[in-house]
Amino acid sequence: MEKRFPREITALDEIFEFVSEFVAAGDLAAPEAFPLDLVVEELFTNFVRHNTGTSREIAIRLERHDDRVVVALTDFGVRGFDPTQAPIVDTNAPLEERQPGGLGIHFVRQIAESISYDHADGNTTITVTKRLES
Amino acid sequence: MSVFDIKSGDDGTVHLSGRLDAAQAGKAMDVLGRIERSAKVDFSNLQYISSAGIGVILGTYKRLLDAGHSFRIVNVPPRIATVFRYAGLASILGIEEGPSPTERP
Numbered sequence: 347m348e349k350r351f352p353r354e355i356t357a358l359d360e361i362f363e364f365v366s367e368f369v370a371a372g373d374l375a376a377p378e379a380f381p382l383d384l385v386v387e388e389l390f391t392n393f394v395r396h397n398t399g400t401s402r403e404i405a406i407r408l409e410r411h412d413d414r415v416v417v418a419l420t421d422f423g424v425r426g427f428d429p430t431q432a433p434i435v436d437t438n439a440p441l442e443e444r445q446p447g448g449l450g451i452h453f454v455r456q457i458a459e460s461i462s463y464d465h466a467d468g469n470t471t472i473t474v475t476k477r478l479e480s
Numbered sequence: 481m482s483v484f485d486i487k488s489g490d491d492g493t494v495h496l497s498g499r500l501d502a503a504q505a506g507k508a509m510d511v512l513g514r515i516e517r518s519a520k521v522d523f524s525n526l527q528y529i530s531s532a533g534i535g536v537i538l539g540t541y542k543r544l545l546d547a548g549h550s551f552r553i554v555n556v557p558p559r560i561a562t563v564f565r566y567a568g569l570a571s572i573l574g575i576e577e578g579p580s581p582t583e584r585p
Contacts, residue, residue: 358503380528380559387530391502437568441542446535449567453531456566 347371350403353394353421361386361406372410375480381457382408382415382476388450389419389429389472397424397470414459418473426465429472482527486511489522497525500533508533512540517549524555525581529563541573557581 347368351357362383369379386406393404400423407418435452436443454461458474465471484504485497488511500508512521521537529537537553544551555578556564564570 355503358501362499362501377559383528384530384563387501391530391532435567437566439568441545441572444538444542444569444572446531446538449531449534453563453566 347409348405348407350405351390353397353401353404355391355394358387358390361390364406365408368408368410372408372415374410374415374478377480378415378478381479382417385417385454385457385474385476386419388454389417389474392429392450393419393421393424393470396427396429397421400424413478415476415478416473417476418471420469420471422469424468424470426470428463428465428470430461430463484508492517492519494519494521495525496521496523497527499528500526500536501528501530502532505532505536508536509539512536515540515544515551516547518551519544519549520552520554522555523553523557523560524578526557526560527581529560531567534563534567534569537573538569552576554578 349364351361365379365382365386390404402422405420409416429451432448432451435448454474457476459477460475462473482498484499486508487495489495541551553573554576556575557578557580561570561575561577564575
C-alpha cells in the first residue's frame with residue numbers, strides 16, 4: 347500500500363488510519379500496529395522538521411513480505427539529510443544529562459531489523475524492515 | 481482512532497487517555513506545564529506515545545524534581561512502558577506499570 351500525505355504534523359491521524367488499514371488488509375495481529383505507528387510517526391515528523399525547503403507531500407509505503415514488514419517514506423525535492431546517522435542516544439546517561447532530542451530515530455533503531463537511507467534525484471527515501479512479532 | 485485527552489482529577493491526579501503523538505504534545509504540555517507541586521499522572525487509558533510525548537513527560541519530570549517536587553507516573557500499560565525502556569527512562573523516572581487498556585491503539 348502506498349499513499350501520500352501533506353507534510354504537516356496534523357496529518358498524523360490520517361497516517362495512523364492508513365497504518366491501521368494496512369494491518370487489517372495484511373492480516374497482521376493488532377499489536378503490530380503500535381510499533382509500526384511509532385516508526386512511521388518518527389520518520390514522518392523527522393522529514394517535516396528537517397526538510398523544510400519543500401511543500402511537497404511525503405509518500406509512505408507499507409508492504410508485507412512473509413514474516414516481515416517494509417516501511418518506506420520518501421520526501422521529494424529535498425537536500426540529502428540522513429537521520430540514520432544521528433548520534434547514538436546514551437540511554438545510560440543520568441537524568442540531568444538526558445534530552446528528548448534524538449529519541450525518535452533511536453526508537454526506530456530499537457524496532458527495526460534494518461534501516462537504509464537513499465538520496466537520488468533530489469528525493470530522500472528511508473526504508474525500514476521490521477520482523478513481525480507474532 | 482482514540483482522541484488524546486488530559487484531565488486533572490479532584491485528587492490532583494492527571495489522567496492521560498488516547499494517543500499522545502507529536503500533534504498532541506502541545507496539548508499535554510499546556511496542562512503539565514502548569515503543575516507547580518508534587519503530582520501523579522495516570523497512564524491507564526493511554527494507548528500510544530511517541531518521542532514527542534516522552535519529551536513532554538521527561539521535561540515535566542525534570543522541572544518538578546528541580547523545584548523539589550515529585551512526579552509519579554503510574555498504571556503505565558506494557559506497550560507504553562516498552563517505549564520508556566527504549567529510551568532508557570523506565571528506571572530513571574520510576575514508572576509504575578499497569579495492565580493494557582481495553583481498546584487497542
